[in-house]
Amino acid sequence: MKMMIINIFFILSLVSSISFASVQDFCVADPSGPQGPSGFSCKNPDQVTANDFAFSGLAKAGNTSNMIKAAVTTAFAPAFSGVNGLGISVVRLDLAAGGVVPLHIHRGASEVLIVIEGTIRGGFISSDNKVYLKTLQKGEVIVFPQGLLHFALNNGTGPALAFAALGSSNPGxxxxxxxxxxxxxxxxxxxxxxxxxxxxxxxxxxxxxxxx
Amino acid sequence: MKMMIINIFFILSLVSSISFASVQDFCVADPSGPQGPSGFSCKNPDQVTANDFAFSGLAKAGNTSNMIKAAVTTAFAPAFSGVNGLGISVVRLDLAAGGVVPLHIHRGASEVLIVIEGTIRGGFISSDNKVYLKTLQKGEVIVFPQGLLHFALNNGTGPALAFAALGSSNPGxxxxxxxxxxxxxxxxxxxxxxxxxxxxxxxxxxxxxxxx
Amino acid sequence: MKMMIINIFFILSLVSSISFASVQDFCVADPSGPQGPSGFSCKNPDQVTANDFAFSGLAKAGNTSNMIKAAVTTAFAPAFSGVNGLGISVVRLDLAAGGVVPLHIHRGASEVLIVIEGTIRGGFISSDNKVYLKTLQKGEVIVFPQGLLHFALNNGTGPALAFAALGSSNPGxxxxxxxxxxxxxxxxxxxxxxxxxxxxxxxxxxxxxxxx
Amino acid sequence: MKMMIINIFFILSLVSSISFASVQDFCVADPSGPQGPSGFSCKNPDQVTANDFAFSGLAKAGNTSNMIKAAVTTAFAPAFSGVNGLGISVVRLDLAAGGVVPLHIHRGASEVLIVIEGTIRGGFISSDNKVYLKTLQKGEVIVFPQGLLHFALNNGTGPALAFAALGSSNPGxxxxxxxxxxxxxxxxxxxxxxxxxxxxxxxxxxxxxxxx
Amino acid sequence: MKMMIINIFFILSLVSSISFASVQDFCVADPSGPQGPSGFSCKNPDQVTANDFAFSGLAKAGNTSNMIKAAVTTAFAPAFSGVNGLGISVVRLDLAAGGVVPLHIHRGASEVLIVIEGTIRGGFISSDNKVYLKTLQKGEVIVFPQGLLHFALNNGTGPALAFAALGSSNPGxxxxxxxxxxxxxxxxxxxxxxxxxxxxxxxxxxxxxxxx
Amino acid sequence: MKMMIINIFFILSLVSSISFASVQDFCVADPSGPQGPSGFSCKNPDQVTANDFAFSGLAKAGNTSNMIKAAVTTAFAPAFSGVNGLGISVVRLDLAAGGVVPLHIHRGASEVLIVIEGTIRGGFISSDNKVYLKTLQKGEVIVFPQGLLHFALNNGTGPALAFAALGSSNPGxxxxxxxxxxxxxxxxxxxxxxxxxxxxxxxxxxxxxxxx
Structure with missing residues (x-):
């Protein structure tokens, strides 16, 4: 191997000659600051840690002992502070047998839903009143185009679990x-x-x- | 006035030295071409005329002799070919007494509604189930934020007319x-x-x- | 009708199991907060009312006793606080006989103009110096593509009225x-x-x- | 219940008075058409079915008998044709013990990764060379901000499975x-x-x- | 160095297990295909070469023997085919002594102008009629915010040269x-x-x- | 010339009848305010001067006495405060003979590089591992598509100078x-x-x- 001789002067020079701010590598939500149309204010980058980019609130099954026999647990900004400004977020769906996520929409965000366990029937209706229905097994994915009414049901016999990602950091x-x-x-x-x-x-x- | 002497050579030079293509000043819809995620293909600019940017289909009142006592007439792409790619479009609302534009949403487009005649009650519901209701007189405006369920009713005694603009060339x-x-x-x-x-x-x- | 038995426990469960923040259903302008590139800070949602989404400042005709025999009244953010962040706004044009909205542009926003009364000649010039001119009657619409010089004149014999919507909450x-x-x-x-x-x-x- | 009398004339009127095109509810990829900067051409909506919005290619585990002891299976446009133009897509990650998704980036798309099975260590490096590392268990989520180098490893003893969503229909x-x-x-x-x-x-x- | 034993099977596995399409790493303009609102159709990636991403048309000084004593040479799509869809482009400005780029606007694109030689006075006017004027020497930069009237003049005694970049692949x-x-x-x-x-x-x- | 008689009343009327706010003609960075996902807070427009839109920090050659024999000097927000929110910025590259800007990426921003002096070899790698390499002379331009690894080297015998513009006000x-x-x-x-x-x-x- 050809020796590469580099003295400490060169190293320091490199640091100073290429010094780029990274203030906007991310914009972790600071809910105490003002909000604007594009999201929450950014937390001081010096106080940001890896924890801001992780979320454990979806690890536990939601309680499905309710009218819809389902639980929707969200990982949106600001609760999941790291997604602020990044245009993406996640939800967890627990559906007991017969459970349903009722007819709903998100503010202009598309959604991809991945079935992890059980059988889920997903559907959406287009603006000319056509119905797109699909029964999904474990590992299958469905996409709900943005701004269209959609729903999901557990049409299997046991519990079902799915995760869905949405194209907004806070899709509502x-x-x-x-x-x-x-x-x-x-x-x-x-x-x-x-x-x-x-x-x-x-x-x-x-x-x-x-x-x- | 100080005389400005400019010979024909200079004029021609100007034309050639500053020659900019204007292929994307606009993208008038050509419905016979392929569509993409951002809209219709563009008509050949050489065949575009002023007529492509005007629309007379909203000049006539819609027929309100129907179940909703209302008519919604749209000026969306490609019918209103000039708005393709420009992120804006228009609708005309005719509402007989008691007429209603039922609960609806547009694909992620916000809407401003201007009352031209009569009294219109407009409302929308937020994603945390709050209701925002307003009764508008002639000349008043309401905005419906994108992706939220909204509606409009004629709550006056005579007919009502409104125009609304939407933040999409084809909002659905x-x-x-x-x-x-x-x-x-x-x-x-x-x-x-x-x-x-x-x-x-x-x-x-x-x-x-x-x-x- | 099959009876649906739902006890209060289920109802409360529903509320807690599907609890979504709606902080960004809208971002009503708070002019006292800092502005950012995407608009004004958002007013506290708890203090937002239906009035924030309505605007009555366009209900009265503007004074056309001036050099241009015209009045342009704007409903932009922050005056029309509800449009902040929604990418749409409105203006009212009153034009006495012979009135004119002089040659102008907006910051990258397209415009649709709807004639309510009288006869209006609208025109724009493309970047290769072609002129697109159209005379519009009541109910007719013209679109001015973003970033191009345009104008409007009353070329009828009586007063003219138009409303225009623009693809920005504050198009300038x-x-x-x-x-x-x-x-x-x-x-x-x-x-x-x-x-x-x-x-x-x-x-x-x-x-x-x-x-x- | 108050009887609502609606004759067939009214019903037909409703259909004709509110007829909206839905050409852009979605833009299912037609790979045989031309591509543009915003994605693939749209398939004729008349030929679109529910199958276009579903994808079963992620249901089967990828083969991890390779150098990286991992398999990355993608559901991007045009393979997953329904996501074209919707700004979202999915990947499946199978990681055998010791498996790794090497250092990589996507074209400007952020990513959320959800651990379904096993233990995964995810990390990214900011543009000022700070390292953000997090070990995730089943059900936990990490977000990788767009345009930053990142990676994922199975640092458990058994196999690991994750799904990730990306903010682009074809993020590369x-x-x-x-x-x-x-x-x-x-x-x-x-x-x-x-x-x-x-x-x-x-x-x-x-x-x-x-x-x- | 610890030996890393990797057999050919593993290598081939890697290739097949991580196979990602790159159809949209870029969208080099194919002017023979249809245009859409977001730009030109993409050239077949198999026929794209490094030459598509380079442009030599700005290497030669423009002819300033004209009325404005200036030449504006553009590197926009489709002439500079590689910038299609990337939201950026370049122009070269040659200004003889007294030369001027007359008052103009671009379609919503901001501009940064870098003086390479000579002295250039750049200015723009805001929508409330304030004037922002700056005289720039070699190596200095000015930004013209999008959608505002602006101009540049050589107010030195010799020729001036500048390059400017614009935030659109074809800003007009x-x-x-x-x-x-x-x-x-x-x-x-x-x-x-x-x-x-x-x-x-x-x-x-x-x-x-x-x-x- | 036909005399145009305009009294002071008309002039004042014009001013009041067309009064448009210009708060968002630009959003000069105020680093002391909160940041959001779209950039820095805006400086009070009343305190903005032409100096905010100019930057002289690129006028001086960077020090290339370092390991990479190169200097990269940036004109990003907030240092170049006027570009905040405008989606464009500039860098200066000084490369001594043999100098190199190492392999790097920007957060989703495309780049155009203009050679001012010397010979520069620029290259990028696509996500399917194809290499696009081009040697550029004075006045030639190369574009690096967003989100792809790229680099630049001085492969001439003397020093090289280039300016590059990036499609972000702070691309990292x-x-x-x-x-x-x-x-x-x-x-x-x-x-x-x-x-x-x-x-x-x-x-x-x-x-x-x-x-x-």
Whole structure:
């Protein structure tokens, strides 16, 4: 091997001659700072550690003893502070037999869902009212294009587990039944804008806890 | 005035020394070409005229003799070919007394709605189920943030007219009642993902013409 | 109807099992906070109301008793605080007979203009110096592609009214005559960069109030 | 329930009065068409089925009997045709004990990695040469910010499985050792641009099959 | 050195286990294919060579024997085919003593200008008519924010040379004097939208060759 | 010339009837404010001057008396405060004979490099391990597509000078040898993720100053 002689002067020179700031390699969320349209303020990079880029909140199964027999656990900014500004995030779906993630949308973010255990039926509806339905086994993936109503159900006999990634660091989830029946949107407006009967609306407002 | 002497040589030189292509000043939609994720192929610029940037299809009132007592007329690409690639488009809303634009979303596009005539109540629901409702008079404007369920009603006594602009050249419109009841999404899936009763679903499938 | 038995435990479970933050459903402008490249800081969502998403400042006709016989009234962020971060905004154009919106550009935002009353001639010039001119009647629409010089005139006999939407929450307006003649750009620089005569520049600087 | 009387005329009216094109609800990749900067051409929507949005190629474990004791199986466009234009994709990582995904980058896409089985050590290096290292157990997640060198290793005793999502429909993977030693980048250029010794370069070119 | 024994089987395994398409590492412009809103179609990657990423057209000084005593030579897509889709491009400015790049804008692209030789005065005007003027010596840089009118002059005594980069692969250049006086925009419209006198307009239409 | 009579009332009317905020014509970096994912906070526009848009730090040659016989001087935000939010920045490369800018990447930003003096060999490697190499003379340009490993060498006999522009206001630079050998990435991880021998890693850690 040809010897490469490099003295300490050269090394120091290298450090000073190529000194680049890395302030925006990442922008770990600092929820105490102001938010802007593109996300949370950045935590001081000097205080950022590897822990900011990891999230263990999805390691434990969610509790599915509820009306939907399902649990959706999110790893969005700012809880998962490292994804702030990176346009990606994750959710964990636990579905007991018969469990369902009700009809919902995310704010303009597409979603890929990966089945880890069990059998999941995923579907979405296009804006010209076509239905795209697919039953997925372990290891199979489905994509829900951004801004379209979609859902997922456990149509197997045992529990199901899936992880999904979304194309936003904080994509939100707008559940149609919650928007209609857990909110205080007056029943007459729900009726007028959905064509549901007043009786049905009142029944579901009681179920979901909505007022008016 | 100080005379500026410029001979023909100079003029021609100017033309040749500063010759810039303008192939992408605009990308008028050519629906006969392939589409890509960012929109339609561009029409040959040599064949583009001022007419491509104008649209007269919104000049006439829509027919509101229908179930929703409303008409939504769109100026989206490719019908309004000039907006292709420009991230903006327009719709006209005619609402008879009691008319409604049902609960819907657009694919990630925000919307500004301007009331031209009458009184319109616009509203949207946030992803944490808060309701934002506003009654607008002539000349007033409301913005519906992207990806959130929203609607508009004529809550005046006479007809209402509004124009709305959307932040996409082809934003789509996904009407919740049509998605559920005019599609062939099986009734048991509608029930499972919305908590509506089977009876209500069947009633509305008959109304909207959905199968299954 | 099959009875759906849901106890209060299930309802509360639903609320906790699907709890999504909605901090970025919108980012209503808080002008007192710092601005960033993507817009104003977001107002605390708890203090946001429906009023933040509505704007009544365009309801009244602008005063057209001025040199251009026209008034341009804007609904941009932060005045229209709800549009911050949503990439869309609105302006109202009142044009008396003979009124004109002078030659101008917006910062990279495309514009759709809708004629509400009267007759408006809209035009733009491409970067290879082609002119696209269109006379629009009530209800007709024109699109001005982003970053190109454009203008609008009332070429009817009575007043004209139009609304325009722009693909930015704060698109700015750079009027060419104001930039040249209402600024303190030295006359010799105006002359050198536009080829206008010094006399003409001085005359217009007096008209528009520019110095130098 | 108040009876809602709707005759067939109204239903048909609804269909015609609200007819929206959905050409861009999605842009399923058509690899036979031209590509553009934003992705593949879109398949004719009439020929799109639910199968286009699902991918079963990740269901089977990759073969880890190789030098890196690992297999990276990708679900990118156009193989996973439904993700085209949606800015998201998926990969499956199988790592035998001691397996490694070598140092690499993606073209500007951030990545979230979810451990499904085993123990994985993930790390990345910032542009100011700080190292962020984290050992993850089943169910834990790490995010690799876009454009930074990163890697993953199985540092457990048994096999490990992970899925990762990337913020691009076709993010590419540039492996540093392959770029240097499996390419035909001349050895003297590898030496000059990395400071590796000529002997080491030649040794690794033999391992990886690179020429020059 | 510890010997690393790697047999040919392992090497081949590596190649097959990590096989990633790179179809979108770049999208070299193929002007014979259709254009879309995001740029030109991509040339078949198999036919792409290093030459596609290099451009020698800026190596030669432009001819400044013209009215503006300047030459602007562009390296935009598709002439510089490698920049297609990459959001960046270059121009060369040669300015004889007294030479000027007239008042102009680019379609939403910001510009950084680097002085290589001589003295250049660069300036831009904000949308509230403030003027930002700076005289630059060799090696100094100025940035012109996107969508604002700007210009550059040689205010030294000898020739000047600069290179500028723009944040678009094909940013266009719209010269205000050419738009007004080299186009066929009718003189009465130029007058109405700029307040210039008819005499001045006619004089400059003769200079620039515009009709009407 | 037809006299245009305009009284002071008209002039003042113009000013008030067309009053547009220009808060986002630019967003000069204020490093004392919070950062967000899209960049630095904006300096108060009232305190912005032409100096904020100019940068003289590239006017002086960098010191090339170092290991790489090269100096890379950057004009990124916040040092070059005017480029904040504009998606563009500049670097100066000084390369003594034999000088090299080692293998590196930028965070998703493409780069155009313009040779001002001397002969420079630029190259990049695609994600399928193809090498694109080009030797450039004075005035020639090369583009490095975003997110791909690239480098530049002076392969002439005298000094070389180049300027490069990057498609980000703060693109960062991640040098592969520094990431590996100037960091504290443990030697066993360097070995595992790059296939370099432990001896070579230790040798280079000594050269670059890395620990572990």
């Amino acid at each position: 989830v707008q559940l149609v039944p919650s928007a209609l029946f857990a909110s205080d949107l007056p029943s007459e407006l729900v009726e007028a804008t959905t064509f549901l009967s007043r009786e049905e609306i009142r029944r579901l407002k009681r179920v979901f806890g909505g007022s008016n | 419109v996904q009407l919740v009642p049509s998605a559920l009841f005019a599609s062939d999404l099986p009734s048991e899936l509608v029930e499972a993902t919305t908590f509506l009763s089977r009876e209500e679903i069947r009633r509305l499938k008959r109304v909207f013409g959905g199968s299954n | 307006v750079q009027l060419v005559p104001s930039a040249l003649f209402a600024s303190d750009l030295p006359s010799e620089l105006v002359e050198a960069t536009t080829f206008l005569s010094r006399e003409e520049i001085r005359r217009l600087k007096r008209v528009f109030g520019g110095s130098n | 993977v540039q492996l540093v050792p392959s770029a240097l030693f499996a390419s035909d980048l001349p050895s003297e250029l590898v030496e000059a641009t990395t400071f590796l010794s000529r002997e080491e370069i030649r040794r690794l070119k033999r391992v990886f099959g690179g020429s020059n | 250049v719209q010269l205000v004097p050419s738009a007004l006086f080299a186009s066929d925009l009718p003189s009465e419209l130029v007058e109405a939208t700029t307040f210039l006198s008819r005499e001045e307009i006619r004089r400059l239409k003769r200079v620039f060759g515009g009709s009407n | 630079v991640q040098l592969v040898p520094s990431a590996l050998f100037a960091s504290d990435l443990p030697s066993e991880l360097v070995e595992a993720t790059t296939f370099l021998s432990r001896e070579e890693i230790r040798r280079l850690k000594r050269v670059f100053g890395g620990s572990n």
